[in-house]
Amino acid sequence: MRRIWLIFAQAVTVCLAILFVVVTLRPDWLTRSDKQSVSGASTTLLPVSQPAPAGAAPGSYSEAVARAAPAVVNIHTTKRIVAPRIVLPPDPVLRKFFEQMPGYKQQQQATSLGSGVVMSASGHVLTNFHVINGADEIVVGLHDGRQASAKVIGVDPDSDLAVLKVELSGLQALSFLVDDMPRVGDVVLAIGNPFGVGQTITMGIVSALGRQGLGINTYENFIQTDAAINPGNSGGALIDTLGRLVGINTAIYSKTGGSLGIGFAIPASAAQKVLEQIIAYGHVKRGWLGIEPQDMTAELARAFGLERPTGVIIAGLLRDGPGAKGGLRVGDIVQTMDGSPVGDTPKLMARIAAKEPGQKIELGVYRNGKIQNLAVVAGLRPVRPQ
Numbered sequence: 001m002r003r004i005w006l007i008f009a010q011a012v013t014v015c016l017a018i019l020f021v022v023v024t025l026r027p028d029w030l031t032r033s034d035k036q037s038v039s040g041a042s043t044t045l046l047p048v049s050q051p052a053p054a055g056a057a058p059g060s061y062s063e064a065v066a067r068a069a070p071a072v073v074n075i076h077t078t079k080r081i082v083a084p085r086i087v088l089p090p091d092p093v094l095r096k097f098f099e100q101m102p103g104y105k106q107q108q109q110a111t112s113l114g115s116g117v118v119m120s121a122s123g124h125v126l127t128n129f130h131v132i133n134g135a136d137e138i139v140v141g142l143h144d145g146r147q148a149s150a151k152v153i154g155v156d157p158d159s160d161l162a163v164l165k166v167e168l169s170g171l172q173a174l175s176f177l178v179d180d181m182p183r184v185g186d187v188v189l190a191i192g193n194p195f196g197v198g199q200t201i202t203m204g205i206v207s208a209l210g211r212q213g214l215g216i217n218t219y220e221n222f223i224q225t226d227a228a229i230n231p232g233n234s235g236g237a238l239i240d241t242l243g244r245l246v247g248i249n250t251a252i253y254s255k256t257g258g259s260l261g262i263g264f265a266i267p268a269s270a271a272q273k274v275l276e277q278i279i280a281y282g283h284v285k286r287g288w289l290g291i292e293p294q295d296m297t298a299e300l301a302r303a304f305g306l307e308r309p310t311g312v313i314i315a316g317l318l319r320d321g322p323g324a325k326g327g328l329r330v331g332d333i334v335q336t337m338d339g340s341p342v343g344d345t346p347k348l349m350a351r352i353a354a355k356e357p358g359q360k361i362e363l364g365v366y367r368n369g370k371i372q373n374l375a376v377v378a379g380l381r382p383v384r385p386q
Contacts, residue, residue: 061189065201067243070143071174072236074193075114075127075150075164077135115192115236116140116164117245118173119275125164126275127235128250129155132162140166143199154278158218158286160250161271163278174237176268177244182206182223190227190249190263192236202228204261211264212346216251219350222264223247229263238265247271287355288381290321291328293345304333305369311335312348314365326376328365335371336364353381 114131118124125140132138138150150164182188183206190202204227212220225238229252238247247265254260277284294315301309311333317324334342338361342348355361357380365372 061241064189064239064241064243068174068237068239069191069199070172071118072191072199073116073118073125074141075116075131075235076139077112077132078137079134080136113193113196113232114234117237118171120173121171123166123168123171124279125150125166126248126271127162127164129157129160129162131235138164154282156274156278156284159266159270159274160217161274163275174245176272177240177246178269178272182240182246184209187241188225188227188246189239190229190233190236191239192233192249194230194232196232219353221267221270223267225263225265226261227263228259230259283383285357286353286381287357287359287378289323289352289376289378290318291323292316293348295345311366312342312345322377322379327374333366334363335366338362
């Protein structure tokens, strides 16, 4: 009996030793079947927004880039400036003496770089106003190496957009993504010419929508993205993973001049309206009421007898302007526009600007403790002088 027990104990010891060796040296022998099932399942759940095309690596956006990149151009501008040859002393008498010397000032050339997007086969290029502002010469460089001088068709400083025209054939245009706007978390790609190094692609996500109050433009409704945007990217394309134009890159938030992961783009819907109106009229037509609005505060709400600080106060009114002709008065509090709450001042002004001149606007205003409904006809907002 004792002999049988010893044989059993030795057999168990040998089996445990063999199992230890197998687990240590060849663990795949025990898990191969499980791995095969997991691998088979993962092939149907690729973490990409669209099936990878033939020849492309999984998760690659090369097809989107190939579709959009030829429509993104480099913009080189030259501006002639007059600058003093020497640094003037602080003493006003000496400064005046040096300023009267012949040859005190000399003409210099300042150059800058930016990006743009070809929007039509006939040569219309959309870019930022600040990219070409004050330029004496504008040269557009295409993806295929061709270059041509560009003519300014029109500008819109309020949205920081400008439309150029180049006389070249065989241009590839990029289409707007208007009906299917991006959502927060969607992958986007920024294409431009950062620091003048040449066309560059960066990737990120949509971080936020409807950013405003940044003090960049008069009318703000930015797409925020963490795709790297640097100086030179301005006017370039922000595209989705299908190569469609989501927005025009226009600004970054930075304390150093480089990308910190907070960039802003003008939405495609807004850019399309500006493009169409500049091509048609040479400028953008916007609705206007001739009012000076002011945001409501808790203190003002109590003074006016309101329970909540909602609406926008009419702090100033242009005499004989559209608002005054429609019955608005200084001190009125606009609560609704076309039946919807107005929000704050930037939102109200943006909604008014979106109206066609001559279009009727229904305003609900709080006056003398009561809500009154006014029908106001939008006028044409005066074109901002250059």
